[in-house]
Every structure is written in C-alpha cells, then in structure tokens.
Amino acid sequence: MGERTALNDSLANSHMDRSTLNVEEGNPVHRRKFLQLAASAAAAGPLLSACGSSSGSSSGGGNGPVTLTISTWSMATTPEFKALFDAFHKAxxxxxxxxxxxxxxDYSTKVKVMLSGGDSTDIITMKNTTDYGQFAERGQLRDxxxxxxxxxxxxxxxxxSFNMNDKYYALPYRQDFWALFYNKKLFDAAGKPYPTNMTWDEYAALAESLTSGSxxxxxxxxxxxxxxxxVQAISAAQTGGDLIGGKYEFFTDQYNTALGIQDAGATLDYGTATTEKTGYQAMIETGKAAMLPMGTWLIxxxxxxxxSGATDIDWSMAPMPQRPGAGGITTFGSPTAFSINSRAQNVDAAEKFIEFATGPQGAAIVAGIGIVPALLDDDTRKVYFGLDGMPADSGFQQAFKPDKVVLEMPVSDKSSQIDTILTAEHTLVMTKQKSIAGGIAEMDSRVQTEVE
Amino acid sequence: MTDLITAPPGSPSVLARPKPRRRRSHGWRNALIGWSFILPNLIGFVAITLVPVIAMFALSFTSWDGYNPPSWVGLKNFRRLFQDDASMTALRNTVYYAVGYVPLTMLAALGLALLLNRKMRGVAFFRAVAFFPYITSLVAVAIVWNMLFNPQFGPVNQFLGWFGVHGPGWTTSTTWAMPAVIVTSVWRDMGYYMILFLAGLQAIPKELYEAAEVDGTNAWQRFRAVTVPGLRPTTFLVLILLTVQAFKVFDLIFVMTQGGPGEATLVLAQQIYQTGIVDGEYGYASAISVLLFSLVLVLTLVQFWFNGRRERK
Amino acid sequence: MTTTALERRPTPRHVRRVIGRTLLYVLLILAAAAILLPFAWMVSAGLKRNNDVFTIPVQWIPHNVQWRNFVDIWSQIPMTTYLRNTVFLSTVITSLQVLTGSFAAYGFAKVRFRGRDTLFVLYIATIALPWQAYMVPQYIMMVKAGLTGTFLSLILIQAFGAFGVFLMRQYYLTIPDELCEAARLDGLSEYGIWARIILPLSKPALASLALLTFVNTWNDYMGPFIYLTDNDHWTIQLGLQSFIGEFNADYAMMMTGSVLSVIPILVIFLFGQRYFIRGIATSGMKG
Structure with a gap:
C-alpha cells in the first residue's frame, strides 16, 4: 500500500543539505598534525587515494566499448531506468x-556513504534536491x-532548482508536481460535478459533502x-512564503483549512493515519477517499x-485548489535528476547519457511509461495523454498545465535542519498538541535560534 | 532491582580478584597465555571496530562533511551540543527510555526464564513463543503495536475504557509516546534476554537446591539463597547489555514513531544519524557519540564497581 | 484400611498439583496468544492482496486468501540466492563469533594478568556506540582495504564483536576455579583446560551465543545494505526491503517473505533450546 515507509518517509523528507561548519582560522600546526595522524587511518582516507580516477574524461569518447555505471533505486519497481538504459544502449x-x-x-544513506568512500560510479541519480545541494557543495559532482x-x-x-551559484551539477529528467486526484464513481454517486478550479473553502465544503458512512x-x-x-509546501507555493525564512505565519490559513477538514471528519484524522501507516494509494484505489491531493507520480x-487488476477505480485529476483571488494555478513539485560523479571514469559517455535521457528521446521514453518528464512540451504531452488508460477528459489535460510550479523545499545549507524542525512541529499541530499559532511561534523561534 | 545484583558472600565472583600468590610467580607467563587467548578476537576487534571508533573521537574536534579534509574546531562541537535543544531533548529522552526499559526488561526476562526453566510438556513451544517477538519483522511489530495503541479503535484504550479510564493518545501524544515505545521494546526484547538467563540457570548446581530443600526452606528462600547468587554473573551481563542497548536504541523507535510526535521519542542514536549521515555534519555527530560513549562508560564502570564491592562485603 | 489411608493422603496434594498445572497452562497459553499477535498479523498480511493489508478495522482473517503469494515470491525476487547468501553469512559469522569469543573469554575469566580488566571494560564500552556513529570512517577504511562489496567485509565487521566475549566470560565465571586448578595439577595446559574442561561445561552458554548471533546476523539489514552492492550478494532482509519502492510498497509480499525468513530461525531455535535443560531441570524453581 502505501508509498514511502516510515524509514523512507523520514529519509526522503529530511535530507536537506548541510554545508560544513565555519572553520576556525589560524589553527596551531601541531593540532592539525595530530588530527591528520588520528584521522588519516580512516577519516581522511579518500583524499589520499583520490587521484587514481581523476583522469576519466579521456575515455568513453572513443570507439572502444565503454561500461557506464549509474546508480539507481529499486530498478525492479522503477521502470523508467530500464527503459532509458535500453534505449540508450540501442542508440x-x-x-x-x-x-x-x-x-x-535508504538510497540516500547508501549514496552518501559510498561517495564518502570515494566511490567512482559514473552517474549519480539525484532522488531529491536536498541531497543534490550537499553533494554539489562538497565537490562530489561534476560541473x-x-x-x-x-x-x-x-x-x-x-x-x-539545480542552479547553485550559476552552476549546474545535475539535469532533471522527470518533474513531478502536485494535483488533486479524484474518484469519479464517488462523485457520481453523490451527484456532484467533477472538481475543476476550486478555492480551498470550496474544496473543504466539497470534501465534507462527499463524506458518508461510518x-x-x-x-x-x-x-x-x-x-x-x-500543508506547508502548498501554502508556501501559493502565498509566496519562504520555507527557510524563519517566519511561518503564512501557514496559518492552510492549517486552518486542513484542521477544519479533519474536524469535520472529511479526512482520516492525522493520528490514525500515522499510527496505522495508512497508504494514500490504497485510500484512493479502494474507494475509501473521494479526493486525494498528491504528486503526479501516482499516475x-x-x-x-x-x-494488473489490483484496482478498478475510475479516476481523473484536477488542479490543486487555490487561495481566493489567485490568478492561475500554482502548485509545488520536485524534480529528479542525473549528475556526474566528480570521480567518474567515463565522463564523455556519462555526458552523452545525460543529454540523451533529458532530451526529447529520453522524455518520450519516460512519458511512455506514465511518468512526467522534465521536458514537458507538446510532443511529450501527446505521448503522455495517449497512454492506455489515461483519463481523456479535458479537465485532466488542463490540470497538466499548472501556471507555476514551485520547488517543494528550497536548496540551501539550512534546509535539512529546518526540515527536521518543521516536521516535528507539523505533527504536533496536526495531532492538536499545539495550537496553530503556538506551533507556528515554535517553528519561528526554533528555526531562528537552533539553525546555525 | 538492586536485589537482583545483590548476593550473599561466597557467591561466584564477577570481577575475580587476582590471588597474589599466583600472580607474582607467573606474572609474565600468565600474561603471555592470557594474551594468546584474547588475540584472535582482539586483532579483529581493534582493526575493524576500535580504529574507526578512535577516528570518530578525533572527528568530534573537527568540522567534517564526510568528504573534504576535516578541519580542527576544538571544543566547538561540544559547546554547541550543550546549547542544542534537540540534542538535549534526545539525551533526556534516552535517559527516560533507559530508566523504563532496563528494569522492566530485566524483570520480564527473568520471570520468563524462571517460568520456562522446567520439564513440562510443550516447554520448547513456549520458549519459542517468548522469542518470537524478537524475530518478527520490525515493520510488523511497529504496525501492530501502533494499532493496539490507537487512541480511538485500539484495544488498549478499549480495555482501559472498561474500567472507566479514558485512555491517552499513546503514540500520538507527546506525554504517552515514550511509555508506549518502552512497552513495545520490553515486549520485543524480553525473549532475547530470557535466552541468556536460561543459559545462566543451567550453571547453578542442582545439589545446591537439593541441599536447601533438605534444610526445609521454602521456594522464595531458595530463590534468594541459591538462584540469585548463582545467577549473579548472568544478571550482571544482562544488566550491562540492557543499559548499552537502551542507550543506543534506534530501529524500533524510528520505525514506530520516527522520533515523534514532535521530538517526544527522539533519542541520541537517531540524533547522531540525523546530524551525521542525513545533515552531513559528521564532526557534530561524533561529539554526540562521544557524549553517549562517556555516559555508558561511566554507567558501566559504576556497575562494575558496585558489583565488585558487593562481592567483597 | 491401609490402602484407603494411602489413597486418601495424597489426594489433596495431587488435586492441587493438577490445578496448579492447569492454571499455569492457561496462563501460558493466554500470554502466548498475546505475544504472538503481531506475528499473526504478519501471517495474515502475507496472505492478502496488497490493497487489503491496511484496513480499518483490522481484518485478521483475510477475505480473499492469497496462498499464491508464497509461491509467487520465489519468482518475484531471487529468494533462493538470497537464502543461500544469508545462510552462508550467518553460519560463518556465528562460527567465528562463538570460536573467538569463547576463546578470548577464557583469557578474560580464568587467566590473570595485568591490564586484563581495563581491556575488558574497553571492549564493553564500544558495544555502546550505535553503528551510525562510526559507520562512515569504518566504510572508508574498508574501501581502502578493497573489501567493500564482498562477503568478507561483512564477516570481518560482525564476527569479532565484544558481545560473545562478554557473554562467555560471564558464564565461565560461574565455573569454579578449583576445576581449572585441579586440571593444571594434572598437567593440562591452559589450552587443554579450555578445550577439555571449560567448553564441554558451557554448552548452554555456547548455544545461547550461537543462537543470538545467528538471529542477529540473519535479521541484519543495515550492514549488508551498506557493504553488499551486487544483487547476487544480497541477503533475505535486503530482498524483503526491495518490496518497498520509491512511491509504493508491497507490504503483502514483504510479510510473505518475512514469514518465510522466520522459519529457518525457528528450526535453529528449537534445536538450540534443548541445551537449556540440564542442571536443575525439575527440582527447585517452583517459586
């Protein structure tokens, strides 16, 4: 069911980038020496053995056969990798x-440990932008x-999203954004028209009217x-609030909406959803929920x-609800990208692969298996909408053209720590152990004092 | 609790005192023999575990991102540690957890071992059952206990309701999440430590019980006079292992609550993982590790000293 | 007359014994049922379709029993390879741990020399560190030794733990020193004493050490995850985790696999627990 597991969840949500602490200037030499001695046995290891693989750029461009290594996650259940690799090998x-x-x-953990050990896998796939920030800042990725x-x-x-001081260390091949999924049968049964552009209040009222049974x-x-x-990313995207700014008053409306829907019993309450490890996919697929705000990976x-017959749901997708008076559709999203290890052995081949995967051919392949490519033009949309089983209504196609997609969490050296704090306070507000104002005040003060 | 590690005089020694007579005459020879026994394990231990641990100690005085050369920052990480609310919360939570977990697991494990240390039909089955929680998938354990603790539908609160008690929110409550996690941990680990107690019980000579019975003692007196002293080394082993286990607890809590709600069940090991591997501040994470290490070292030494003193009395 | 007296006298005692036994069994069976609840959930989830795993309220008996999960899993993931790797690793690591642990424990328990207790405390204190604390330095070291990605790296990391040394030392302390003294007088070397006197006497401890080490290795996830990369080297726990994808997880199959992976441990357990039945057995211990 489900989606990310507990472990996955917290890894995926808390990997934001941390740069190194400030270095104190003018250390006495003997201290450095002690440090080198004590740490060289293990800690400083890769630096000493780093040189072996730095001359990679010459290979891969010639005619000889090249073996390109690429890090992937769960290939068996992530079809885009195999599709891209096969097509690339053909080309x-x-x-x-x-x-x-x-x-x-635990992809993120392993890649971090591998790179610390000086691993030379040619292409490192970026599961999220926070890891990207860390890797790029440490010099583990190639410009x-x-x-x-x-x-x-x-x-x-x-x-x-991948711009770091006007340099790019990764190119996205896939870009998921958030939209509102819904179950047509449940709307039909309730005699409600399918959702289109809504405000959050209209959405809340609709959710309440679609709730039935006990x-x-x-x-x-x-x-x-x-x-x-x-709650937080959509509110930041739509109000223009800064998630790493240390001032979170802009969350207030969205928390009011979310808690209002929960109090009305129109969504499973937060406490039950966390303790039962409820899977959003099962909620929509088994008809337990009529609507579901979620990322487009769900498609x-x-x-x-x-x-495969696991569900017979008749579904479609509408744009995310908006704040009153908003012009256009604003939502948030998160890209997935390929980057080249700074220790890569086959740089030329790696560049070829990235060009291929992020280019039109790659985008068509990715779209062809139901994934939103980062190169979302009319050609790829055509491939995408033509897929077997894809909803054909115009609302669906419209939902596919949000006016603005804001990055889920800004790339910064503080993102990881802030993420941890925001997550902790979020659980407290949603389980009503803290009031909205109290929770937001705590976020403000903790982000301002604890984050270095 | 104290009773379990108290023993009357004459019980087997834990930190056996050297007998001067032998030591003087054969000092160097004994050392040679002793080291020859220890070396096969020691070499592996030093090379694989001790060296990285020493590196970790050194790193606690540096700023290190896990890749570029570490730079010396002196005591900065430690100053930050004592001002960091999250780390201090983790420390308090860890101590809270240990205070609940250690005695309860000890009692449960000892109780199980005593109950199942007899010849009876089906004893192998019941022993296996007691051990089952330890081998059941962590994910299943977390899911089922969360269900049991569910504030609305959970059997735990339904049970409390029969007595007119309005049950708390358990894993969704900052106050009750830690007790819930402790109960689950005790449940999970009691069979593991039961195994150690069962082995320990086999070492107590049958004759001691027979002699005590001839003396007309009752079961409780026999437990005090024979079982407790006979189990002393095992009890000491279990006590230390439990302490160590409690201070480095991670997996079960992480899967069950991810440290939440808020930071109600955030423990030191998770904080080390979070700041080190996730945030990439290995220097700071190492400083937390050093704190954890020192804490457990002091506790272990106190337990050793206490144990040794009991003996000499 | 005499027969009646003989028959009458034991009766109350006999009745009490039967009642006691019955009560004990009722208690044990109730406790067993409570303890097995999560395991029951695991089995039940393993027999469901994935979308039926989490329902509110819990569905303990699947409506639509999927026995085929237990067949499908063998083709969905290379279970046989994973099983073989896990058996290999667990066996080698357990053997090494038991062998070096019990050997070193003799040095710590029965041979007296300077620095012994300090070294011992150092051993124990390192068990206290969570692996995450020194995982990265250790990994870098292993990379430099060229061992990452091999079974050997994992064997080295797990075989020389302090746990076995500690466990065995504590058990040896319960064996009277007089036994060793007597053996020394008979001309046995220290190694001979270890092999011929101490080892045979410590079967319960050896059994428990072997059992616990085996289980821990069998269920370890993070170690193999970090050190083994090639799919041909994966262990069962990695295989089970592979049912968790980026966005969705197949908990039904994961539980099916978990049930399967428990069976070998159960066999080992039932075999090993026989060693916990010497010494006092029936006498005493009724308190």
Missing amino acids: YPNITIKPVDILAA ISSLAAGSTASSLQGLS GGSKVYGTYHHTWRSV GTLLADKK
Whole structure:
C-alpha cells in the first residue's frame, strides 16, 4: 500500500543539505598534525587515494566499448531506468550501462556513504534536491553547466532548482508536481460535478459533502497524507512564503483549512493515519477517499494497478485548489535528476547519457511509461495523454498545465535542519498538541535560534 | 532491582580478584597465555571496530562533511551540543527510555526464564513463543503495536475504557509516546534476554537446591539463597547489555514513531544519524557519540564497581 | 484400611498439583496468544492482496486468501540466492563469533594478568556506540582495504564483536576455579583446560551465543545494505526491503517473505533450546 515507509518517509523528507561548519582560522600546526595522524587511518582516507580516477574524461569518447555505471533505486519497481538504459544502449551500442542498484528506502544513506568512500560510479541519480545541494557543495559532482546551456536543456522544467551559484551539477529528467486526484464513481454517486478550479473553502465544503458512512465502511471526502508538504509546501507555493525564512505565519490559513477538514471528519484524522501507516494509494484505489491531493507520480501507479487488476477505480485529476483571488494555478513539485560523479571514469559517455535521457528521446521514453518528464512540451504531452488508460477528459489535460510550479523545499545549507524542525512541529499541530499559532511561534523561534 | 545484583558472600565472583600468590610467580607467563587467548578476537576487534571508533573521537574536534579534509574546531562541537535543544531533548529522552526499559526488561526476562526453566510438556513451544517477538519483522511489530495503541479503535484504550479510564493518545501524544515505545521494546526484547538467563540457570548446581530443600526452606528462600547468587554473573551481563542497548536504541523507535510526535521519542542514536549521515555534519555527530560513549562508560564502570564491592562485603 | 489411608493422603496434594498445572497452562497459553499477535498479523498480511493489508478495522482473517503469494515470491525476487547468501553469512559469522569469543573469554575469566580488566571494560564500552556513529570512517577504511562489496567485509565487521566475549566470560565465571586448578595439577595446559574442561561445561552458554548471533546476523539489514552492492550478494532482509519502492510498497509480499525468513530461525531455535535443560531441570524453581 502505501508509498514511502516510515524509514523512507523520514529519509526522503529530511535530507536537506548541510554545508560544513565555519572553520576556525589560524589553527596551531601541531593540532592539525595530530588530527591528520588520528584521522588519516580512516577519516581522511579518500583524499589520499583520490587521484587514481581523476583522469576519466579521456575515455568513453572513443570507439572502444565503454561500461557506464549509474546508480539507481529499486530498478525492479522503477521502470523508467530500464527503459532509458535500453534505449540508450540501442542508440550508442558501444556503451553498456551497468546499474548500481540500491534499495529505494535508504538510497540516500547508501549514496552518501559510498561517495564518502570515494566511490567512482559514473552517474549519480539525484532522488531529491536536498541531497543534490550537499553533494554539489562538497565537490562530489561534476560541473555540467555546458550541458545545461543546451537548447533543449534550458527548457527543462525544474532546471532552475539545480542552479547553485550559476552552476549546474545535475539535469532533471522527470518533474513531478502536485494535483488533486479524484474518484469519479464517488462523485457520481453523490451527484456532484467533477472538481475543476476550486478555492480551498470550496474544496473543504466539497470534501465534507462527499463524506458518508461510518466505522469500517466510512468513505472520506478526501485524504490528506501525513507529510508536512501537504500543508506547508502548498501554502508556501501559493502565498509566496519562504520555507527557510524563519517566519511561518503564512501557514496559518492552510492549517486552518486542513484542521477544519479533519474536524469535520472529511479526512482520516492525522493520528490514525500515522499510527496505522495508512497508504494514500490504497485510500484512493479502494474507494475509501473521494479526493486525494498528491504528486503526479501516482499516475503511473494507478495505470499499472488498473492494468494488473489490483484496482478498478475510475479516476481523473484536477488542479490543486487555490487561495481566493489567485490568478492561475500554482502548485509545488520536485524534480529528479542525473549528475556526474566528480570521480567518474567515463565522463564523455556519462555526458552523452545525460543529454540523451533529458532530451526529447529520453522524455518520450519516460512519458511512455506514465511518468512526467522534465521536458514537458507538446510532443511529450501527446505521448503522455495517449497512454492506455489515461483519463481523456479535458479537465485532466488542463490540470497538466499548472501556471507555476514551485520547488517543494528550497536548496540551501539550512534546509535539512529546518526540515527536521518543521516536521516535528507539523505533527504536533496536526495531532492538536499545539495550537496553530503556538506551533507556528515554535517553528519561528526554533528555526531562528537552533539553525546555525 | 538492586536485589537482583545483590548476593550473599561466597557467591561466584564477577570481577575475580587476582590471588597474589599466583600472580607474582607467573606474572609474565600468565600474561603471555592470557594474551594468546584474547588475540584472535582482539586483532579483529581493534582493526575493524576500535580504529574507526578512535577516528570518530578525533572527528568530534573537527568540522567534517564526510568528504573534504576535516578541519580542527576544538571544543566547538561540544559547546554547541550543550546549547542544542534537540540534542538535549534526545539525551533526556534516552535517559527516560533507559530508566523504563532496563528494569522492566530485566524483570520480564527473568520471570520468563524462571517460568520456562522446567520439564513440562510443550516447554520448547513456549520458549519459542517468548522469542518470537524478537524475530518478527520490525515493520510488523511497529504496525501492530501502533494499532493496539490507537487512541480511538485500539484495544488498549478499549480495555482501559472498561474500567472507566479514558485512555491517552499513546503514540500520538507527546506525554504517552515514550511509555508506549518502552512497552513495545520490553515486549520485543524480553525473549532475547530470557535466552541468556536460561543459559545462566543451567550453571547453578542442582545439589545446591537439593541441599536447601533438605534444610526445609521454602521456594522464595531458595530463590534468594541459591538462584540469585548463582545467577549473579548472568544478571550482571544482562544488566550491562540492557543499559548499552537502551542507550543506543534506534530501529524500533524510528520505525514506530520516527522520533515523534514532535521530538517526544527522539533519542541520541537517531540524533547522531540525523546530524551525521542525513545533515552531513559528521564532526557534530561524533561529539554526540562521544557524549553517549562517556555516559555508558561511566554507567558501566559504576556497575562494575558496585558489583565488585558487593562481592567483597 | 491401609490402602484407603494411602489413597486418601495424597489426594489433596495431587488435586492441587493438577490445578496448579492447569492454571499455569492457561496462563501460558493466554500470554502466548498475546505475544504472538503481531506475528499473526504478519501471517495474515502475507496472505492478502496488497490493497487489503491496511484496513480499518483490522481484518485478521483475510477475505480473499492469497496462498499464491508464497509461491509467487520465489519468482518475484531471487529468494533462493538470497537464502543461500544469508545462510552462508550467518553460519560463518556465528562460527567465528562463538570460536573467538569463547576463546578470548577464557583469557578474560580464568587467566590473570595485568591490564586484563581495563581491556575488558574497553571492549564493553564500544558495544555502546550505535553503528551510525562510526559507520562512515569504518566504510572508508574498508574501501581502502578493497573489501567493500564482498562477503568478507561483512564477516570481518560482525564476527569479532565484544558481545560473545562478554557473554562467555560471564558464564565461565560461574565455573569454579578449583576445576581449572585441579586440571593444571594434572598437567593440562591452559589450552587443554579450555578445550577439555571449560567448553564441554558451557554448552548452554555456547548455544545461547550461537543462537543470538545467528538471529542477529540473519535479521541484519543495515550492514549488508551498506557493504553488499551486487544483487547476487544480497541477503533475505535486503530482498524483503526491495518490496518497498520509491512511491509504493508491497507490504503483502514483504510479510510473505518475512514469514518465510522466520522459519529457518525457528528450526535453529528449537534445536538450540534443548541445551537449556540440564542442571536443575525439575527440582527447585517452583517459586
């Protein structure tokens, strides 16, 4: 069911980038020496052995066969990797791709440890922007600004998220954003028209009117998953609030909406959802919830599950509800990207792969398996909408053109620590152990004092 | 609790005092023999565990991102540690957890071992059952206990309701999440330590019980006079292991509550993981580790000293 | 007359004994049921379709029993390979831990020399550190030794723990020193005493050490996850985690696999627990 597990959840939500602490200047030499001695046995290891693989750029461009290594997560359940690799090998027969497959749940941990050990896997796939910030800042990734300047690359959705001091160390190939999924049958049964552009108040009223039944057979009007982004990221995107700014008053309206829906019983309450490890996918697929705000990655899952017979849901997607008076559709999203290890052995081949995967061919392949490519132009939209089982209504296609997609969490050296604090306070507000104002005051003061 | 590690004089020694007679004459020879026994394990231990641990100590005085050369920052990490609310919360929570977990697991494990240390039909089955929680998938454990503790539908609160008690929110409450986590941990680990107690019980000579019975003692007197002293080394082992285990607890809590709600169940090991591997501040994480290490070292030494003193009395 | 007296006298005692036994069994069976609840959930979830795993309220008996999960899992993931790797690792690590642990414990318990107790405390104190604390330095060291990605790295990391030394030392302390003295007078070397006197006497402790080490290795996830990369090297726990994808997880299959992975441990347990039945057995211990 579910989605990310507990472990996954907290890893995925709390990996934000931390740069090094300030270094005190003018250390006495003997201290440094002691340090070197004590730490060189283990800690400083990779630095000493770093040189062996630095001359990689010469290989891979020639005619000889090249084996390109790429880090992936859970290949068996992440179809885009195999599809991209196969197509690339067809286009470049002399380059063979060897995936370094890592379990999705702890991908971030393993990649961090691997890179600390001086690993030379050519391409490191960026599961989220926070890890990206850390890796780039430490110099573990290769500058690929020249690739980012290419004509197609510059039109990639979410590319700007990877801008670090006007340099790019990764290019996105996939860009998920948030929208409102809904179950058509439950709307039909309640005699309600399918949702289109709504304000949050209209959404809350709709959720309440779609709620029916009680106990084990209760059907909820909507389901809000337990991630803090469900409240915080959308509120930041739509109010223009800064998630790393240390002032969080802009959350107030969104928390009022979320708690109002919860109090009305129109969504599963937060406490139950966390303790029962409720899966959002099952909530929508089994008809327990009529609506579900979620990322577009769910589309691929829904298509696959309908195909395999795991669910018979008749679904579609509407834009996220907006604040009153908002012009256009604003939502948030998170890109996934490829980057080159600074210790890569086959730089030329790696660049070829990234160009391919983020270019039109790659985008068509990614779209072809139900995933939103970062290169979202009319061509790829056509491929995407033409997929078997994709809803054909115009509302769906409209939901696919949000006017503005804001990055889920800004890339910064403080993001990781702030994320931890915001998550902790989010659980307290949602379980009503703190008032909205109290929780926000705590977020403000903790972010301002604890984050260095 | 204290009773379990108290023993009357003459019980087997834990930190056996050297007998001067032998030590003087054969000092160097004994040392040679002693080291020859220890070396095979020691070499592996030093090379694989001790060296990285020493590196970790050194790193606690540095700022290190896990990749570029560490730079010396002196005591900065430690100053930050004592001003960091999250780390101090983690420290308090860890102590809270240990205070609940250690005695309860000890009693439960000892109780189980005594109950299942007899010849009876099906004893193998019941022993296996007691051990089952330890081998059940962590995910399943977390899910089921969260269900049991569910504030609305959970059996725990339903049970309390029969007595007119309005049950708390357990894992969704900052006050009750820690007790809930402790109960789950005790439940999970009691079978593990039962195994150690069962092994320990086999070492007590049958004759001692027979002699005590001839003396007309009752079961409780026999427990005090024979079982408790005979189990002393095992009890000491379990006590230290439990303390150590309690201070480095991570997996179960992380899967069950992720340290929440808020920071109600955030423990030191999770804080080390969070600041080190997740945030990439290995220097600071190492400083927390050093704090954890020192704490457990002091506790261990106190337990050793206490144990040794009991003996000499 | 005499027969009646003989028959009458034991009766109350006999009745009390039967009642006591019955009560004990009722108590044990109730406790067993309570303790097994999460395991029951695991089995039940393993027999469901994934979307039926989490329902409110809990569905203890699946409506739609999926026995085929237990067949499908063998083809969905390379279970046989994972099983073989796990058995190999657990066996080697357990053997090494028991062997070096019990050997070193003799040095700590029965041979007296300077610095012994300090070294011992150092041993114990390092058990207190969570692995996350020194994981990265250790990994870097292993990279430099060229061992990452091999079984050997994992064996080295887990085989020389202090746990076994501690456990065995505590047990040896309960064995009277007089036994060793007598053996020394008979001309046995210290190694001979260890092999011929101490080891045979410490079967319960050896059994418990072997059992606990085996279980811990079998269920370890983080160690193999960090050190083993090639799918051919994966262990069962990694295989089970592979049911958790980026956005969705197949908890039903994961539980199916968990049930399967418990079975070998159970066999080892039932075999090993026989060693906990010497010494006092029936006498005493009724308190």
